[in-house]
Amino acid sequence: MTQDLFRTDAYLTECSATVMAITPQGIVLDRTVFYPLGGGQAGDAGVLVLADDTEIGIVDSRKGKAEDGSFNADICHLPAPELLTLLLQTGQVAGARLAVGDVITARIDWARRHRLMRFHTTTHLLCHLVPQLVNGCSITPDYARLDFNMIDVLDKEQLSAGIARLVAAAYPVVVGAITDEELDANPALVKSMSVQPPRGSGRIRTIRIGDLELIDFQPCGGTHVSNTSEIGAVIVTKLEKKSASTRRVVLGFVP
Secondary structure (H helix, E strand, O other), X not given: OOEEHHHOOOOOOEEEEEEEEEEOOEEEEOEEOOOOOEOOEOXXXXXXXXXXXXXXXXXXXEEEEOOOOOEEEEEEEEOOHXXXXXXXXXXXXXXXXXXXXXXXXXXXXXXXXHHHHHHHHHHHXXXXXXXXXXXXXXXXXXOEEEEEEOOOOOOHHHHHHHHHXXXXXXXXXXXXXXXXXXXXXXXXXXXXXXXXXXXXXXXXXXXXXXXXXXXXXEEOOOOOOOEHHHHOOEEEEEEEEEEOOEEEEEEEEOO
């Protein structure tokens, strides 16, 4: 089971960790700052730094899978496919040896992560501006999109202006938690039709934007900035009609 440090502090850029397993799914650590693909957000990239300062590039991070295909509590750090194959065959990569029990440093590509955090927080602002259920989401370092279950026509300039206003207002973004029972009593907190919050642990992670004025509050496991002012210049770059009942909003950074 990998301890997911990013859940409580999205600003951690590195941590020391012990190698727990090296598998075809990737390198498993006992703790990590790498966010794995999930909830529409891309997995982190970065490096694992060995004791001799050799760096193993990590191109993606994924949740581990059990033999039945279900996700487990491992987080797998994926080198390039050819490097992972070499590591599995020889125990060596980049001229250095890596083995279970080794203590390494896990370091994310912070510039890439910060773009993901800015976009992910912006999608929450969109949920405030477009109060409809979401039936699709993708958050990458280069763009983000939300698919809304609706038939009304949206206005690109109006949405961009709304985002700018909420960014300028500098609302705090706070990580919290509710119980399974509290979510059951307030099912409208779940705004996604395609991604459901994980249950069973007794506590469900939440993101709240706003203090005296509530902008958004919903279960979410992703990484976010701590204040909307940190989002910067994000605009709506495209609106698409994906189906009779789906409107897609695409976000991008101002060039």
